[in-house]
Amino acid sequence: MKLDLSGLQSFPSPTMAEVGVGENDLFARPSFQLPACSDFDGFEKEAIQMVKPAKGTTTLAFVFKEGVIVAAESRTSMGGQIASQNANKIVEINSYLLGTIAGGAADCQFWHRNLGIKCRLHDLANKRRISVAGASKMLANILYSYRKMGLSIGTMIAGWDENGPGLYYVDSEGGRLKGTRFSVGSGSPYAYGVLDSGYRYDMTLEEAAELARRAIYHAAFRDGASGGVASVHFVGPDGSKKLSGDDVSELHYKYYPVGKTPFEQAMAEATEA
Amino acid sequence: MARYDRAITVFSPDGHLFQVEYALEAVRKGNAAVGVRGTDTIVLGVEKKSTPKLQDSRSVRKIVSLDTHIALACAGLKADARVLINRARIECQSHRLTVEDPVTVEYITRYIAGLQQKYTQSGGVRPFGLSTLIVGFDPYTGVPALYQTDPSGTFSAWKANATGRNSNSMREFLEKNYKETSGQETVKLAIRTLLEVVESGGKNIEIAVMTKEHGLRQLDEAEIDAIVAEIEAEKAAAEAAKKTPSKDT
Numbered sequence: 325m326k327l328d329l330s331g332l333q334s335f336p337s338p339t340m341a342e343v344g345v346g347e348n349d350l351f352a353r354p355s356f357q358l359p360a361c362s363d364f365d366g367f368e369k370e371a372i373q374m375v376k377p378a379k380g381t382t383t384l385a386f387v388f389k390e391g392v393i394v395a396a397e398s399r400t401s402m403g404g405q406i407a408s409q410n411a412n413k414i415v416e417i418n419s420y421l422l423g424t425i426a427g428g429a430a431d432c433q434f435w436h437r438n439l440g441i442k443c444r445l446h447d448l449a450n451k452r453r454i455s456v457a458g459a460s461k462m463l464a465n466i467l468y469s470y471r472k473m474g475l476s477i478g479t480m481i482a483g484w485d486e487n488g489p490g491l492y493y494v495d496s497e498g499g500r501l502k503g504t505r506f507s508v509g510s511g512s513p514y515a516y517g518v519l520d521s522g523y524r525y526d527m528t529l530e531e532a533a534e535l536a537r538r539a540i541y542h543a544a545f546r547d548g549a550s551g552g553v554a555s556v557h558f559v560g561p562d563g564s565k566k567l568s569g570d571d572v573s574e575l576h577y578k579y580y581p582v583g584k585t586p587f588e589q590a591m592a593e594a595t596e597a
Numbered sequence: 598m599a600r601y602d603r604a605i606t607v608f609s610p611d612g613h614l615f616q617v618e619y620a621l622e623a624v625r626k627g628n629a630a631v632g633v634r635g636t637d638t639i640v641l642g643v644e645k646k647s648t649p650k651l652q653d654s655r656s657v658r659k660i661v662s663l664d665t666h667i668a669l670a671c672a673g674l675k676a677d678a679r680v681l682i683n684r685a686r687i688e689c690q691s692h693r694l695t696v697e698d699p700v701t702v703e704y705i706t707r708y709i710a711g712l713q714q715k716y717t718q719s720g721g722v723r724p725f726g727l728s729t730l731i732v733g734f735d736p737y738t739g740v741p742a743l744y745q746t747d748p749s750g751t752f753s754a755w756k757a758n759a760t761g762r763n764s765n766s767m768r769e770f771l772e773k774n775y776k777e778t779s780g781q782e783t784v785k786l787a788i789r790t791l792l793e794v795v796e797s798g799g800k801n802i803e804i805a806v807m808t809k810e811h812g813l814r815q816l817d818e819a820e821i822d823a824i825v826a827e828i829e830a831e832k833a834a835a836e837a838a839k840k841t842p843s844k845d846t
Contacts, residue, residue, distance in 0.1 A: 455697065455698060
């Protein structure tokens with residue numbers, strides 16, 4: 325029996341295509357010619373492995389009573405070389421949604437921009453802002469359709485909507501998790517240690533910012549692929565705001581000011597005496 | 598295949614789309630349908646043509662739900678309605694899946710209207726021969742809404758509207774008698790409108806009431822009969838009051 329699947333034809337392309345936005349490259353389903361090789365699966369695995377270790381970064385975000393704090397460092401590394409010490413890893417998707425960059429910088433930048441376009445189209449079509457859940461779901465659905473094609477994205481979507489603060493982790497495998505605390509990147513284990521031990525839901529804005537700053541600092545201290553500037557952003561009911569950007573090495577001397585070694589101490593006391 | 602590229606709905610020299618107008622004719626021949634929006638209740642009413650004795654009347658539902666908070670009644674070609682309703686139901690769920698939010702009444706109306714419009718501008722297809730009345734509550738603000746679409750693909754919001762057979766007289770009646778109502782008063786207004794053009798009695802009218810708390814509820818024959826009786830009593834009392842002059846003059 326031939327089933328009538330015409331009603332399902334609009335899957336998985338976005339519903340907006342039905343209402344006449346028009347087929348253009350942004351909405352077309354991904355496709356490319358398969359390379360001519362004997363073992364395509366093996367080739368695919370190798371290609372993915374080549375890109376995978378690239379999430380050399382530390383980003384974190386957490387929800388607390390005032391809103392959402394998003395923080396990241398700013399080092400981009402290409403293999404063992406530091407490509408930049410002032411990369412911007414926190415992007416404003418729109419005035420009330422922030423995204424973080426981890427993994428392939430180009431992939432993250434492009435898809436966040438694309439998500440910003442989709443969110444704006446949603447706002448215009450529906451005369452209401454898209455929710456954080458909806459925005460993260462749109463991104464996750466797109467990334468799912470590009471699964472196994474070598475995208476490397478580990479992003480957090482943080483924002484404020486009608487239901488209060490929202491935080492979602494979305495990655496290039498197509499996974500999407502809702503949560504209150506996330507850290508992504510090679511420095512995340514270090515950041516989690518500081519973040520988890522110092523986290524309380526009812527922190528003040530300053531306490532929360534300081535917690536985020538310290539977590540990024542500790543990750544940058546121990547992880548070679550993280551460094552540069554620790555920037556901290558906040559998303560609240562009035563939108564997003566950058567709170568601070570501190571050089572990680574300066575933070576080091578702030579937290580651990582230089583004192584005399586025991587030998588120097590003894591020498592100084594001896595000369596005084 | 599080339600034969601199916603030719604458009605059926607093409608402009609006439611004086612700017613009409615005759616296929617669309619013919620579709621509107623089909624709507625005018627369909628059963629009467631009325632929708633009334635109250636402050637906390639929305640009512641859909643449809644004329645039920647006499648069912649043949651052997652037909653199982655439960656299988657002929659004219660007021661359907663598209664989602665838990667949205668309902669639809671239509672006038673025109675019932676087979677076209679089935680197809681459109683299926684697509685709308687899928688869209689409601691697809692929206693819930695992709696945006697994690699239920700649709701607003703406006704969104705699904707826009708979708709249905711967009712679908713109807715597409716079929717007036719494609720090759721090898723004819724327009725849908727039905728007008729729909731879509732009602733529901735906004736999932737966030739709780740505001741009730743009533744929309745109407747037609748075969749050309751236009752849609753607009755209404756406080757009360759009628760479509761199908763004798764829709765002009767029903768609309769006139771509504772324009773004269775509409776006022777902001779709530780609860781049972783809204784139901785009565787809808788039934789009174791339908792009674793203008795339909796034979797009286799519960800077995801010729803199908804009524805569904807939507808409230809925010811209870812969703813869509815189809816009234817059964819006994820309930821409708823009771824309300825019709827109330828309305829007739831009120832009408833008789835009004836006539837009697839008109840006939841006997843007031844003692845003060």
